[in-house]
Amino acid sequence: xxxxxxxxxxxxxxxxxxxxxxxxxxxxxxxxxxxxxxxxxxxxxxxxxxxxxxxxxxxxxxxxxxxxxxxxxxxxxxxxxxxxxxxxxxxxxxxxxxxxxxxxxxxxxxxxxxxxxxxxxxxxxxxxxxxxxxxxxxxxxxxxxxxxxxxxxxxxxxxxxxxxxxxxxxxxxxxxxxxxxxxxxxxxxxxxxxxxxxxxxxxxxxxxxxxxxxxxxxxxxxxxxxxxxxxxxxxxxxxxxxxxxxxxxxxxxxxxxxxxxxxxxxxxxxxxxxxxxxxxxxxxxxxxxxxxxxxxxxxxxxxxxxxxxxxxxxxxxxxxxxxxxxxxxxxxxxxxxxxxxxxxxx
Numbered sequence: 022x023x024x025x026x027x028x029x030x031x032x033x034x035x036x037x038x039x040x041x042x043x044x045x046x047x048x049x050x051x052x053x054x055x056x057x058x059x060x061x062x063x064x065x066x067x068x069x070x071x072x073x074x075x076x077x078x079x080x081x082x083x084x085x086x087x088x089x090x091x092x093x094x095x096x097x098x099x100x101x102x103x104x105x106x107x108x109x110x111x112x113x114x115x116x117x118x119x120x121x122x123x124x125x126x127x128x129x130x131x132x133x134x135x136x137x138x139x140x141x142x143x144x145x146x147x148x149x150x151x152x153x154x155x156x157x158x159x160x161x162x163x164x165x166x167x168x169x170x171x172x173x174x175x176x177x178x179x180x181x182x183x184x185x186x187x188x189x190x191x192x193x194x195x196x197x198x199x200x201x202x203x204x205x206x207x208x209x210x211x212x213x214x215x216x217x218x219x220x221x222x223x224x225x226x227x228x229x230x231x232x233x234x235x236x237x238x239x240x241x242x243x244x245x246x247x248x249x250x251x252x253x254x255x256x257x258x259x260x261x262x263x264x265x266x267x268x269x270x271x272x273x274x275x276x277x278x279x280x281x282x283x284x285x286x287x288x289x290x291x292x293x294x295x296x297x298x299x300x301x302x303x304x305x306x307x308x309x310x311x312x313x314x315x316x317x318x319x320x321x322x323x324x325x326x327x328x329x330x331x332x333x334x335x336x337x338x339x340x341x342x343x344x345x346x347x348x349x350x351x352x353x354x355x356x357x358x359x360x361x362x363x364x365x366x367x
Contacts, residue, residue, distance in 0.1 A: 070115055084228070
C-alpha cells in the first residue's frame, strides 16, 4: 500500500471509528400501540405484541380500522438494533400479558431466546417461517459470534432446537427488507389475526390480500429496474439488503461493515477499496440508521457514486409506512442503476 494512501485511509478511519452512530440508540420514539380499549383487560381486545417496527407497520396494514385486536410494538421505532435490544421490566410485563407475539424470526430477535422470556411460554408467530432464507457468510457469522458471544448463541440455539424455526446466527435475519418477503409476511399476519379475532376475519383477509398485492407489484418493479440495468453490481453498508438483492437480481459484490456500526480496520478497508475498484459496481449504498461516512469515504476513493437505501429499521410507526419507504428505495435504485456520473447520489 502506498505510504500516502495509507496515511489518508488511516486518518479517515480514525474519524469513522469515533463517529457517533445514529442507528443503535433510542431515537426518542416510544413504542407504538393501536388498541380498541384496554388490551389485556377481561373485556378488551386480545393483546398482540409486534417485536419490531417493520413487523408492527405491516400488522397495522392488516389491522386497518378494526378495534378487535390490541396491537403494540416492543422495540421502540427509533432503536434500530433489535440484535442488541435488552428487555425492560415493562417489556416483560407486556409480553406476559400478550395473547401472542408477532416476530420477524430468522434470529433477528435474540432477546426472545433469553431464559426469562422462554419461561413465559409465549405463543410466537415468526413471520420468516416458510421463507427461503439466506445463510450467513463466514465473515458475518464470525462477526455475530464476536459481538454476541459464541457460547451464549450456542446455548440459546440448543434450547430452541427441534422447534422448526431458524436459529440465531445461522441465517441472514433481515427478511423484512425485501418487498416480496414482506408480502408473504403480511399474508401470515392476515391468517393469524383472522384466527385470533374471527369476528373481523373478513377485514383482515381483505387488507392482507390488498397490501400483499401491492408489495408483490413493487417487488416486480425492483426486478424490472435491475433487469434493465447494464451494471447490476452494488456495495452495501452491511448485509441488510441481501434479500432485496437476491429477489431483484442484483449482485452484492462487497459489504463495508460485517458488524453494522463497526468500520473496518485499516488493512480491511484498503482491501475493500481494491476490491471495489476491481469489481466496478454501479453504486454504493449507505443506510440512514448508521453513519454514512464509511460509504462516503469508499466512494471518494473508488469514484463509485453513493446513495442511501432505507431498510425501514427505523421510521414512522404507522400504516403504509413500510410501503412508502420501499417505494422511495425503488426510485433511489432506479436513479443509482441508471446513472454512474454523480459523485454523491444521496
